[in-house]
Amino acid sequence: MSIELGHFALILAFAIAVVSAVGGLALWRRGPRLAQVLGQAAILQFVLVALAFLALVQAFVVSDFSLKLAVDNSHSLKPLIFKISGVWGNHEGSLLLWILILVLFGALVAAFGRRLPADLLNLVLGTQSLLTAAFAGFALFTSNPFARLPSAPFEGTDLNPILQDVGLAIHPPLLYAGYVGFSICFSFAIAALISGRIDQAWARWVRPWTMLSWVFLTLGIAMGSYWAYYELGWGGWWFWDPVENASFMPWLAGTALLHSALVMEKRNALKIWTVFLSIITFSLSLLGTFLVRSGILTSVHTFASDPTRGLVILSILAVLIGGAFALFALRAGALRQGGLFAPVSREGALILNNLFLATAVGAILVGTLYPLLLDALTGTTISVGAPFFNLTFGALMAPLLLVLPFGPLLAWKRADLLAAAQRLVGAAALTLFLTILISALGGVSISMAPIGLLLGFWVSFGSVAEVIERSRLGRIPLRDSLRRLIGLPRSIWSTALGHLGLGLTVLGIVSVTAWESERVTTLNPGETTQLAGYSIAFDSFGTVAGPNYMAETGFFTVTAPDGGLANLEAERRIYAASGMPTTEAAIQTYGLSQLYLQLGEPIDDTHVVRIWHKPYILLIWIGALVMSGAGVLSLTDRRLRVGAPRPSARSLPEPAE
């Protein structure tokens, strides 16, 4: 009965969403009473979808095989955590997770938005309900997670073994929280366009919500990348796979939105552009959902390819995105532009940032969609691979990274570029010195390595330059400096940390790309091989039984250059129910570097072993964590501050506008 109650809860939530959407968008002028009803409706939608989701989880946990989804994706022998995460390890369940997060954000708006203007709240909740109605309707009519089987089988067919990993418990919820969080900005943008005004409340709301979504998306992408790295067994951390691009584009657009929302919040400028970016960012999230869910791409993310589903998602996409842009074209002219500023100013730097990021989104969008369109229109299959993306994306990011440290040092409205440059001299000198030193010591294996190092160090040092400058480190006693550091506004800290995180990621990428070493060899138990100063001994080989798989395990002992010993186990697993093989790489961390060991197919009695040494690879994900941490820090800052225009030293203060 609980499954059917969950099914009814989802349908009731859909019904409430449909009525809320119509009510909110058609009657938005009806004032605060409607806002209270819509707020209650948003909370009810969340409660009902959560109940539906719990019903699904319960059915998986107790292995109720009268639920078709459980039959297709579960197995009674699966460990509990994979029974739970298996709920969203498939098309229907992941869609329900998407909807759950969507209504969660709607409920949050209702809970925290009680002081928003009633008409704005009506429009926002109406739009949010429209999204819920669209996706819940899509789930119910084309991919119902609550489909039942009249005669329940006694065993399920198990979840794809690659997905039987703790990564599935973390990566999709984080990523979806990021994707779907941008729906708030989208709804606010639609509300602004319909009501024809962008008031202060709009500006105040968009930045924290963007930041929250961006933090989740950053963590989700980083987690996905690390998961692919350790699970897929190729030792790569980013493949420019269309599905990865589908999540990367909203991230880039979201990063741009984050910075433009900053300008809007502090300076009340760039309003229309922010509205536009809000729509773009969520549209890219929807596009990502479409690319992954429609089945036009084949990857580990494509659970089921069903042309009807693709068509329905495409229609939803066309209506939502097309409608939003049509609304933008009609109404953007009615919105009032914000404050003015000189080209060399904090605002100007942020626009430059937006320009580069938006162009990068465009480049990736072309690289991702062009092969699909070409295939659809002419039947020609081409592959746009890593070289294209590395070149175009790299070419766009290099100048962005180069000017990045200047941004935070520039003042709002009008700034002195020379003064900012002077404050960066120390960082520049340090960067140059380290780059030359490392290139001389490490050897230059690829010609771009020094440029990459240069940029990585430059961004890292440049971002902490302001913090050090403000603490007057070395010029006043250390204790005073520390006190000044602690007293710095959190916004300064979060800017510095966020940019530092980016610098660390760049350094990790450069280091791994330039100095990674690899060895493919055949080893028999008892033999030893060498790589990058590490000695790897293949001790023994055996068969080990897991809960629902058989593993062929190789036991290795690694001797580090400093003499430290580590025991590693690399596995090749065969899952009993599906008969599918997976590889479990053995990864040993040394500081920030890792040794990555993978056991290949046995040839006769010898084993193919692939070993990589990945210097400083952890910096890639540590950088992402630092960036997310900076986002969280920024969320704790109230930021209720108007940027004070700094009067020029040379002339009298001019009127602001």
Next chain:
Amino acid sequence: MPSAGSKLLGPMIFWLIVIAVTAIACAALFYAAAGRMVNVTAPESGAATNHFRLLLAGIEADKAAGKIAPAEAEAARGELAREILRAQKDADRQALGDLGRAPLGIGLVAIAALAFGLYTYLGSPDLPSRPLAERADVAARSMDIETAVSRIETQLALTPDDVRGWAVIAPAYVEMGRFGDAADAYRRIMALSGPSAELRTDLAEALLLEAQGAGSDEAMDLLRAAADSDPAHARSRLYLASELTRMGEYAAAVELWQAAIDLSQGNEPWLAAARQGLTVAQNDGVDTAAQQQAEMIGAMVSGLSERLKADGGTIEEWTQLVRSYLVLGDLDSAQASYDAAVSAYPAAFDRGDLDTIALGAGLKLKEDTP
């Protein structure tokens, strides 16, 4: 709702809960509209004023803390003032209406109608939950053997050394007719836990079944080894005797049948078959007992037939007669008796099981019955 008596109760409770959930949701929405207004008076300007007050306080605080110069603070305040004026203008432009009763009522009705309509279309309210744990008893009775076997096979692929698993699956294979797999399973058990008379006999049985009556040397060796290893093992002797009888080695067979019968306590279910086997072997393969038995049954049946034809009888007796002829394979007599029974009991209602049994066996119902 697992118990059988709740067949009707289950859906009823389900619908009650569903109606209650919908009613609660609608009531929550209704009371939200009736509830106290938090931001009823000029919401924008109120919120905005508050917002601007906080901004102003921030500027003052910054000035007091020396973070911005007094001149900068002045400029910031000026900018803020312009913002407030603009916000005021916006607020004046927006005169908000109120939500009437009609839209709310229509909305609530729409929600309930949409939810129930859609659920009736999509849902399966009559399907109970089937958690695996609660299905254990059901499974014992109705789980089809193939599902059970494939579950055990999955488990055994992971734990190939599990003797218990093999011991469960081997007889199941025999039951499913997968005698080769059964033989492999028994070999597996023998390898894991060592041979015994019982296991050797089981394996021999699987091999004989697989040979489909053609005999198997390996099975014979196994049976001999079993009988030799355990002088009190009757089953291996029975199989040996039966195989020897089939092969025509009656002297050896007689000896083994006798040995098996001597081992019995007197109440074993196989005893009758063993005695009959002994007689057959003693008569060099002619089953005199079966002949005698058939004659006896024939006599009994014809006795019953004559009595019923002469004196009539209950429908149960007629049914027994028809059934007996069917068992004996005498279809003509069965048809004749059936016709007589139909004449005696013309109303189909009175004939009970007879029609089912007769028509199921291919007999014809008399044409002239009303």
